Amino acid sequence: MNAAVSDAYHRRPGERFWPFVLRQFRPSGPLVTPFNVITVGLMLVAAVILAWRFVYGLGSVTNLNQDFAWGLWIGFDVMAGVAFAGGAYVLCFLVYILRMEKYHAIVRVTVLNGFLAYVFYASALLLDLGRPWNVVNPIIGNSFGLTSVLFLVAWHFMLYMGAELIEFSPAIAEWGGFRKLHKVLTALTVGTVVFGITLSTLHQSALGALYLMAKPKVHPLWYSEFIPVLFFVSSIFAGMAMVIFEGGISAKVFADRTGDDVKRSHHRIVIGLARLAGGAMFVYLFLQVVQFVHEAKWNHFEGGWAAWWLVEILGLTAVPMVLFMLGSTRNRMGFIKVAAVLTLLGVLLNRLNLSVIAFKWYAPVHYVPSWQEFVVSAAVLSAELWVFRWVVRRMPVLGGEPAWARAHATQPATVPVVPGAVPAMMQAERR
Amino acid sequence: MDRRFFFKVVGAAAGTTLVGAAPRDAEAAATASRSADDAYGVLVDLTRCVGCRTCEVACASANGLPAPSEADDKPGAPPRATNDTQWTVVNRHDTSKGEVYAKSQCMHCIEPACAAGCLTKALFKTQEGPVVWRADKCMGCRFCMVSCPFDAPKFEYNSWNPKIQKCQMCWERAKANGLPACVENCPNEALTFGKRGELLEIARQRIYQNPGQYVSHIYGEHEAGGTAVLYISPVDFAEVGFRTDLDTTSYPETTRDFLTAVPLILTAFPAFLMGLRQATGRSAEAQDAPHSEA
Numbered sequence: 001m002n003a004a005v006s007d008a009y010h011r012r013p014g015e016r017f018w019p020f021v022l023r024q025f026r027p028s029g030p031l032v033t034p035f036n037v038i039t040v041g042l043m044l045v046a047a048v049i050l051a052w053r054f055v056y057g058l059g060s061v062t063n064l065n066q067d068f069a070w071g072l073w074i075g076f077d078v079m080a081g082v083a084f085a086g087g088a089y090v091l092c093f094l095v096y097i098l099r100m101e102k103y104h105a106i107v108r109v110t111v112l113n114g115f116l117a118y119v120f121y122a123s124a125l126l127l128d129l130g131r132p133w134n135v136v137n138p139i140i141g142n143s144f145g146l147t148s149v150l151f152l153v154a155w156h157f158m159l160y161m162g163a164e165l166i167e168f169s170p171a172i173a174e175w176g177g178f179r180k181l182h183k184v185l186t187a188l189t190v191g192t193v194v195f196g197i198t199l200s201t202l203h204q205s206a207l208g209a210l211y212l213m214a215k216p217k218v219h220p221l222w223y224s225e226f227i228p229v230l231f232f233v234s235s236i237f238a239g240m241a242m243v244i245f246e247g248g249i250s251a252k253v254f255a256d257r258t259g260d261d262v263k264r265s266h267h268r269i270v271i272g273l274a275r276l277a278g279g280a281m282f283v284y285l286f287l288q289v290v291q292f293v294h295e296a297k298w299n300h301f302e303g304g305w306a307a308w309w310l311v312e313i314l315g316l317t318a319v320p321m322v323l324f325m326l327g328s329t330r331n332r333m334g335f336i337k338v339a340a341v342l343t344l345l346g347v348l349l350n351r352l353n354l355s356v357i358a359f360k361w362y363a364p365v366h367y368v369p370s371w372q373e374f375v376v377s378a379a380v381l382s383a384e385l386w387v388f389r390w391v392v393r394r395m396p397v398l399g400g401e402p403a404w405a406r407a408h409a410t411q412p413a414t415v416p417v418v419p420g421a422v423p424a425m426m427q428a429e430r431r
Numbered sequence: 432m433d434r435r436f437f438f439k440v441v442g443a444a445a446g447t448t449l450v451g452a453a454p455r456d457a458e459a460a461a462t463a464s465r466s467a468d469d470a471y472g473v474l475v476d477l478t479r480c481v482g483c484r485t486c487e488v489a490c491a492s493a494n495g496l497p498a499p500s501e502a503d504d505k506p507g508a509p510p511r512a513t514n515d516t517q518w519t520v521v522n523r524h525d526t527s528k529g530e531v532y533a534k535s536q537c538m539h540c541i542e543p544a545c546a547a548g549c550l551t552k553a554l555f556k557t558q559e560g561p562v563v564w565r566a567d568k569c570m571g572c573r574f575c576m577v578s579c580p581f582d583a584p585k586f587e588y589n590s591w592n593p594k595i596q597k598c599q600m601c602w603e604r605a606k607a608n609g610l611p612a613c614v615e616n617c618p619n620e621a622l623t624f625g626k627r628g629e630l631l632e633i634a635r636q637r638i639y640q641n642p643g644q645y646v647s648h649i650y651g652e653h654e655a656g657g658t659a660v661l662y663i664s665p666v667d668f669a670e671v672g673f674r675t676d677l678d679t680t681s682y683p684e685t686t687r688d689f690l691t692a693v694p695l696i697l698t699a700f701p702a703f704l705m706g707l708r709q710a711t712g713r714s715a716e717a718q719d720a721p722h723s724e725a
Contacts, residue, residue, distance in 0.1 A: 059588025066514055066585050069576035097704050099711045130571020130586060130593040134551070137568055143552040149686055150574050151550035152693060190708070198700040202693060212685040213544045213578035216677055228689050 010402050011177035020176075028393050039382035046379030049372045050127060058130060061372040067360060068367035073128040075355035076377055079207055080348045081121030083231070086239030088114025088164060089200035090276075096193040105262040106269055108171055108397050109250065110243055112388065115164035120384040122157045127376065149209045156203035163196035174405045175395040182405060204235040211354055219358035220300040221309045224291045227354075233284045234347055240277035241320075241343035244270055248337060254392050259399015271328050274336045277343065278324035281317055288313060305361065312353060316346025467541040468628030470560030472659030473600070473614060475534055476637065477671065478644055479621035482523055482532035486613035486622065490519045490536075493601060493612035510672050515585040515596040519613060526670040533671040534613075534622075536598035537562060537583035538651060539659035542681035545575035545584055554584065554595065560627070560659045561600035569595060580655050580677055600659070627659055634663050656681025 011020045053061045064071050091110045094100045126132045138145065138154050145151045166188055173182035208231030211218055224230065251258060251266060291297070301309075320342035327335030356367060391397060396405075487499040497516050510522040512535075519536040539562045545554040546562060553569035556562050564584075571593055575584040587593035601611035614622040623630060631652060638645045650668050651658035654677045662668070669675045678684075 055591055057587065057589040057591055057593060062588075064588060066512065066576070067582070069573035069586060093704075097708045097711070099708070125572075128572075130573065131569055132571070134568065134570035137551040137570060142568055145548075145550040145552045147547045147683065147690070148550040148574075149690065150548060150572065152690075154550055194701045194704045194708075197704055198697060201700060202696055205689070209686055209689045210548075210574070210577070212689065213548055213682045215682065215685055216580045216674065217577075225685070225688075 010175060010396070013177070015177070017176065024394050039379075039386065042375060042379045042382050046376045049376055053127070058128070061370065061376075063367055063370045063373070065367065067363050067365075068356070070128075070355055071367055072356070072369040072373045072377055073124060075352045076348070077121045077124045077380060079351035079355050080238075081117055082204065082207060083235045083238040083347050083351060084242040084344070085114040085117035085121075086200065086204060086235035087243040088167075088239070089197050090236050090239050091243065092167065092193045093197050094276075096190055097197070100272075102265060102272060103269060105259070105265050105399065106243065106247065108168065109247075109392070111164055111167045112171075112391060112397055113242070113246065115161065115168055116384050116388055116391075118157060118161050118164065120380050120387075122161070124377075124380045149206050149212070153203055153206050153210065156199045156206065160196060160199045160203065163192050163199065166192045167196065170405070171395045171397055171401075174401050177402075179404060200235075201232060205229065205232040207231055208354075214359070217360050218354060219305055219361045220295075221297060221305060222354050222358045224295060226287055226291045230284065230287055230291075233280055233287065234350065236280040237277040237284065237343055238347040240273045240280070241340040241347070244273055244277075244336060244340040245344060248340075250392070250398065254398055257392055257398050257400065262399045267333070270333065270336055271331065274324045274328040274339065277339075278321050278328065281321035281324065281343070285313070285318060285321065288317075305358070308353075308358075312346060312349050316342050316349055320346065466628070467657060467659075468626065468631065470541075470558065470627055470659060471600070471605070471624065472539065472560055472627040472630055472661060473611065474623040474625070474630040474634055475660065475662045476621050476623070476634075477531055477533055477662060477664040479619050480521065480532040480534065481619055481621075482521055482530070483618060484521050485616050485618060486534060487517065487519055487521060489612040489616035490598070491517065493604060494518060494599075513583070513585060513597070515587045515594075518596065518598040522672065524671045526666040528665050531664070531666055531671055533662075533664075533673070536613075536660065537600075538581050538655070539598075539600055540581075540655050540681065541657040541659065542683050544578035544580060544655075544682035547683035547686070548574045548578040550574070557602065559602070559605075561602040561605070562597075563599045563602050564595045564597065566594060571595075578682065580674070580682055627661070630661050634661055637663060653679040655679075656684065 011017070049061050058064055062071060062073075087110045091103055091107050094103045095107050126135060129135060137143070138151055139158070166185065169185040170182055170189070173179075173185055205228035208227035211223070211227060212225070215223055247266070247270065251263075300306075320339035323335045323339035323342070326332065327339060360366075396402070484499065490496070491498050496518065499517055499520075510524070511520045513520050519534055521532050521534045524531050524533060539560060540556075543554070543556050543562050546552070546556045549555075549569075550572070551568040551570060553565050554562060554575050555565060571586070573584075573586055573595075575595060576582070576586060583597045585596045587596065601613075605611060610624055614624040623633060625633075631649065634649045638647055638649075645663050645665060646667055648664075648668065650662035650664065650673060651660055654674075656679065662673070664671060667675075
């Protein structure tokens with residue numbers, strides 16, 4: 001814990017709430033940086049594009065058409081974005097269900113990442129809806145489309161955002177100095193985690209199940225009745241790769257906000273996550289082989305599509321799997337970092353293949369996203385990074401929670417809270 | 432005991448209030464009680480169609496759509512597709528038996544993928560047969576367009592308040608005077624409106640009684656699990672641009688196992704996870720020091 005840092009950011013006892021919040025909105029670094037200039041520019045251009053889109057229709061800024069109803073905003077923002085946010089439920093499973101304390105130090109930042117990913121990417125869905133004001137219909141019951149996989153996705157997204165907010169909320173309570181509320185919110189954690197893992201299992205696979213009905217349109221190499229299972233398994237290693245990737249960046253960018261226990265355990269955490277990702281990728285590839293044989297895919301294994309399929313399966317799944325395994329057994333961080341990037345590209349390619357590239361592969365004219373679609377996607381990402389940076393710079397996310405908060409652990413009093421217990425915890429971590 | 436039956440039993444036991452099997456089965460039962468062959472449909476006889484495109488004009492005027500352009504069916508022109516301002520189009524095809532004209536529109540599937548996929552039931556299969564669109568429910572997600580094997584639903588990409596546009600089999604009109612506009616105005620009786628079961632009988636009769644005139648296939652009898660619009664043709668359907676690689680089971684069938692597993696996972700997973708947490712608890716208690724939760 002770096003007490004010096006946390007003291008400057010937490011609300012001090014007796015400090016009034018609103019002046020404290022106002023103080024928190026003051027910029028904490030220089031305003032004119034390359035990152036700020038580029039992202040603000042993107043967001044301003046996107047605002048104009050979106051204003052245009054809500055007046056003149058989706059066709060005025062996107063290349064969507066009667067043959068390609070879903071494009072980059074679904075294939076990238078939702079399909080890939082939600083898979084990348086899978087780290088939150090996997091880490092919650094490791095820490096709260098399997099009680100692997102080693103990963104405790106990064107649960108908060110991963111849950112925050114997952115929550116913001118859902119809020120921004122899944123909410124970017126609203127930009128893609130033709131009649132967004134009717135988005136409340138499936139919630140208020142006008143009408144319930146119970147036969148629809150999309151109905152399940154909509155409800156689960158909504159419920160899961162709530163679950164992740166509750167999972168993260170102790171950090172907000174610590175920041176604002178709400179001690180009593182903190183106790184209540186902390187007590188909710190395990191129940192929420194169990195609910196959240198269940199919801200994630202279902203909606204990660206449901207995103208794939210959306211394409212089951214598009215059977216005559218998806219290239220047979222990508223179509224399979226296993227799609228929901230493949231989506232679920234790949235969300236595990238997509239999430240792990242994202243945690244490794246952004247963890248490496250956060251460690252540098254937010255070094256001043258990172259607690260000692262995160263710094264100390266970073267290396268071992270990455271090794272553990274790499275091993276887990278490699279294992280999940282092995283399961284995934286095994287399933288791919290099973291469905292290849294089961295559904296006699298060699299009948300469709302020809303031409304450029306076969307080569308393209310191998311790029312995804314061998315180049316961007318099997319190769320990073322081997323790198324993850326070598327990296328974790330031989331302690332090579334370089335291998336693991338390369339593997340994480342390749343894995344992210346592989347999952348992105350897989351989601352885009354199913355939803356855009358190998359979708360209607362027979363169409364004479366194919367959909368290519370317009371520049372406006374790219375700008376809006378980049379602006380959504382920028383907005384998320386701004387909020388993420390604001391939260392990480394101010395709330396105890398990467399460590400540095402106030403001392404009083406440590407007493408509210410949910411493992412209820414199996415071990416008495418004593419000040420000398422922290423070194424003991426570090427010994428436990430070292431195993 | 433097969434897998435589906437197992438899921439059904441477990442799903443029903445898991446509780447009927449959860450999203451998943453039970454309400455859908457109730458709905459399926461309601462549809463089954465009224466046989467698909469008892470609902471209305473249209474038979475299209477391609478041997479009788481002369482490509483006059485009266486149906487296109489009648490459709491446009493009956494549904495308040497702009498009049499179809501006359502210029503775009505020259506020989507050699509690529510086949511036109513229906514779009515957001517035209518619910519039906521007639522295309523000319525050069526086939527092994529000379530020119531054949533084929534009308535296309537929504538097929539009004541018995542189990543439509545668009546309606547099964549619609550999360551607000553904006554696309555809705557009526558008891559009478561037509562699949563209709565309901566503006567007050569639609570949020571414009573376009574999943575219907577992704578799921579429809581015939582690419583029937585079209586979207587108004589250039590409107591701030593877009594509608595899903597597709598043939599409604601003149602449902603409102605049919606309630607008043609009984610005939611869809613295209614059927615009523617076809618000068619050559621290429622189109623027949625009636626109950627699907629009767630249309631299948633008529634189609635079979637024409638095929639049997641006119642040897643050599645038709646291929647022995649009723650398109651829509653089994654395609655995509657069966658459609659309310661049926662076709663008979665002088666040439667193979669591939670020659671007139673129809674998809675001949677579609678499943679004979681309905682496309683909602685592809686998601687049935689997944690949806691049936693949902694209540695099972697929703698109830699079994701939390702119990703399993705809590706059990707796992709309990710199981711790991713004992714060893715954790717022995718070695719854990721207190722630690723704050725995230």
